Amino acid sequence: MNRRAFSHQLVTALGAFAMAPSASRFYAPAGRADVPRTNGDRLNLHLRELAEFGKNPQGGVSRVGYTDADKQGREYAMRRMREAGLDIRIDTAGNIIGRVAGSDQRLKPILFGSHIDSVPEGGNYDGTLGSLSAIESIQTMRERKIVTKHPLEVVIFQFEEGGLYGSRGMIGALAEKDLGLVNWSGKTIRDGIAFIGGDPQRLNEAKRQPGDYAVYLELHIEQGGTLEQRKLDVGIVQGIVGVYRWEVTVDGFANHAGTTAMADRHDALLAAARFIDMVNRTVTSVPGRQVGTVGKIQISPNTPNVVPGKASLSLELRDLDAAKVTSLLETIRREAQAIASANGTSIRIEPISANAPAMTDARVRRAVGETAQTLGLKSVELPSGAGHDAQSMSILAPMGMIFVPSVGGISHSPKEYTSPGDCVRGADMLLNTILRLDQMDWSRPAST
């Protein structure tokens, strides 16, 4: 479909929109009036309905991948996808994929979606908003009789929270040892994939190649507090930060806490404490949004009357710029030496894992920014500190993400909250960005 045909359809759609029940209950429409809007009431109803599967007594959900609640949630999502007019299938990796045809047979599909599984005692928005907004976008287009040039595929990735298992299946990055892991559900990944309708024996059939999709887009809650603090509507994601982990081991000497003079101690916990404070000082000593965390500590013998002889810590650094992480680690290693020398301990820092940053495509970022402007929404570019299936998809296609505010920056918690208005603004952003991406030429390679 050429641009003129599309404009015609937009006008038709806007006619339908004018007759629709108030889709703008949650926010005052701003910006240009000639853009389609999703049905906000319906989106928020679907969010509430999906929240019933795995609902926690104290709020939020525990809809862990491969559990009965997950399966029920997936069945709910498939009903909504069918209602929206999507042809659905479950790929052999267990991902749900729904498709509507485009008007130009030569074009690759635009892929968009998210996940609906949660962490144990998680919230109602992480993944869910992006998934249901993708379905809502399709339904809105159908109702407004918008037909895109590109085919559209809505994807609901399986077990994102466990470790991006669905999207990794789609890029052929599930090894034998991954399949044997037992995660929260109590099932191995292999059994879990079979449980939700995939086929772990034929995983290779789920594998997609670079170039199989025109572009990938995902709407998600920010999970951080930047948008809320700065009173902004939309985050244009610059990329998904690299996540680098180390195991830090402090060796001292356990001794009697009463008889060992302060000067004679080789206190592993004291060195560990100074290390933790130093990591914080180092990470915050340079400008930028990099983060550094010591989230785990184990000491031995761990009793009040013995000077600790050993400590094990986790160290995690995240940033969009791998070179900055390297430079921070250099400083941390140097300072750790000084800390160890000071009380006669030793500190070893050993790499555990390194996930490189996944940058979004500059053209997608521009499209998101322009869509926000069109919708009268205030946006900012920011990194994603959390991992997302979008990072797997960046292997296959130019990739982009849209964030909406998380109240208090809280996620992975029953307290996770994004207002109904922000949910609808997110769905509108998704819908209109998809329509904008559909007008663009994705035959050129990705550019970050």
Next chain:
Amino acid sequence: MNRRAFSHQLVTALGAFAMAPSASRFYAPAGRADVPRTNGDRLNLHLRELAEFGKNPQGGVSRVGYTDADKQGREYAMRRMREAGLDIRIDTAGNIIGRVAGSDQRLKPILFGSHIDSVPEGGNYDGTLGSLSAIESIQTMRERKIVTKHPLEVVIFQFEEGGLYGSRGMIGALAEKDLGLVNWSGKTIRDGIAFIGGDPQRLNEAKRQPGDYAVYLELHIEQGGTLEQRKLDVGIVQGIVGVYRWEVTVDGFANHAGTTAMADRHDALLAAARFIDMVNRTVTSVPGRQVGTVGKIQISPNTPNVVPGKASLSLELRDLDAAKVTSLLETIRREAQAIASANGTSIRIEPISANAPAMTDARVRRAVGETAQTLGLKSVELPSGAGHDAQSMSILAPMGMIFVPSVGGISHSPKEYTSPGDCVRGADMLLNTILRLDQMDWSRPAST
């Protein structure tokens, strides 16, 4: 017996000594020659023999109170006590008490001894040296036909390492709730006392009153490194430090380690780390031998990718001067407030237990110092950083302790080591200090 009679006996004893096989194999005799010496070969043989009960494959012993190894060790000690001429009994609290009469019926007994139980994977000297040296002192006196004016009682306290249970039984400080505790052995204290031949139903019969003993003396390894570092032979113990414990709780807010900006974190582990460093700084900022330890830490959720929301720490301060501990805690509380404010966490410091310092008697310290001089040994006054049954005994009588060097200051470990020479010097110190205390008037109250 008056002084002249004693001197006569000493001369007799020295005659016997001159004929004895070399008791000085482990050290060159120094100081005055006219003092009795223990049989060093025999003492070290007995140390090796006792070390067989509960022997660890990797060295040291696990002779935990109320285990079969403990019972076998006690039977071995009772055989040695009988051989030394002691009349032995087990009191209802399970302590082994051996007695030899003195020449003056009006005098209260001099009590001395230690314990033979160990921590799990403990060493061969903690408690054992003081116990076997006490028996060796009696045997030496018997062989040298020394009869003291005071009756002498050798005590082997039960389950010292578990929490001074035997000596607490002797001062009536075992409450019902103590008897119900299950310690390392898997037995309750009540069942353990019965297991080793005590009678938990008649504990009150084990109770002694202030004034029941003339004086209490205990030989022990230092468990710290002062004597070895300063190349000294003997420690004259100033007192047993007070041990004060608190539970420290840091409340922050758990959040996503990727999406939560550094400035938005309320990291409980970071505050805990700064607290640990501050405790060390505070304790070492004033002169003296006080010690402060954070030996235990537990955090939640304790996973690499979540900013820690909560931390629990132990805090222990020890010193001979309770007022100094109070002043250190004041500083720690004040600094903790500043640390908590700095990253929006809270720090609670709640008392768990407080054991007041137990000072040694000035007359005993003088007697120990003079004995060291007589034996040509270099001595220094120092505190005991560890707890000992002597602190219970300070309730009943003027109390004193003698320390000998611990190599590397290591104890509660298979690596615990005191040289055979130092063991013999310790036994000689014990024997000769007892003989000196026997010449003194203990009808006056204790003075510290």
